[in-house]
Amino acid sequence: MGASSLIVLMIAAISFSGIAILVAKLVLKATKNKQKGETYECGVPTKGPSWIQFNVGYYLFALIFLIFDVELIFLYPWAVVAKSIGWMALVEIIIFFFILFIGFLYAHKKGALKWM
């Protein structure tokens, strides 16, 4: 099967989840209750919303991840032909990794990899 299989799988996933949720909704009898819809934080009344400013550490890791993820995409085409190109491929990728490593060192020196 070709690319159409992706559409089939997507439809299968959505209909499976949809039907499961729908059947569950039809089977049960929902009751209304004042406390029911409240945020569950182990019984203690909730203070303030959760949509707040959050620890910047996660953001920094996401940024560094982005750099390395793009680098990974460059590696895939290289990996397929590396064996047939030979030593030149290895030298090129060492240069590539070296440049990347300088960036990594910079991030490390700036303290982006330290958990705050």
Next chain:
Amino acid sequence: MPSLENIANFIHNWLYTTFNATVALLLEFTIVAILVIGLFSVLGLVLIFMERKVSAYMQVRLGPNRVGPKGIFQTVADTLKLMVKEGMTPNNADKFLFNLAPFIVMTAAMLILAPLAFAKNFQIWDINIGVLFVTAISSVSVIGILMAGWASNNKYSLLGAMRSGAQIVSYELSAGLSIITIVVLSESLKISTIIESQANGWWIFKGHIPAIIAFVIFIIAVTAETNRAPFDLAEAESELTAGFHTEYSGMKFALFFLAEYVNIFIVCVIGATLFLGGWMPLHFGTNTTFNEMMDYIPSSLWLFGKTFFLIFVIMWFRWTFPRLRIDQLLNLEWKYLLPISMINLLLATAMAILGWHF
């Protein structure tokens, strides 16, 4: 001997001779969809039961043993229970995103099934960039998790989702690099070609030390990517209640749970395909009697055997290692696993160019 390949071909031919092309195509699509949904449901039941039994025996207790013989219907009963629970949406939540998140997680889990080879020539779509496709789609599910945590408007969910996001994206790098190690050795991104390149021995044997290092890093990384203990910070129940799915209940929770277990299965299939030869039987050099004997075992059995062995290893981890702290977890990835896997990739390339692998 009837193999999955023969059955699939027989159904395909029968459909196309009995009906006209359009109807046959639609019927084929329906069959594929039903099979995939069936696989999901069966996997959910089997893996959850397996998890509980493995956990129990590792702690010297019996585990579920009341519902059915040896408790095998326990997960069916649990599913029925989840069916009749109310799937609530909290008042303060972002209702649209809250309800959308389980769909995204499920869709991502199901799309990865497309290029996986379950038996000889038994694949939904043998795409020529199979490995890249798998890595690309598997990083979509993190969006669903972040969405669920954010939309819940619950502090535990938010913390769990953020941790999960940082963890999944970090460990994706070393998982990707160890996958690339095998791509270098087998010179292809196509799953079927990678499996065929292992006809005279699996990569973990043929690739010597670099392949073994890559395999170990891959197992560590996928354990973290599927939020399994010892990397289960995202849903560390002793600190965060249930992490990103604290507010989910009923069938929506069940979908997250199911997707989690199916993801474990999927990463183990990928690990088995890349390092342990997929459906390829165990072959030793030119020992033909042994090789022929191994060929008698059906290819699907080989794949599922390897996969369930890897799943067992990942379950074993849970009862062996204590949970890491978030800074330890990120240190492990960025300061150890990532540099090691980069150097390992260079080693593997040098070895591939020198032709030192078998």
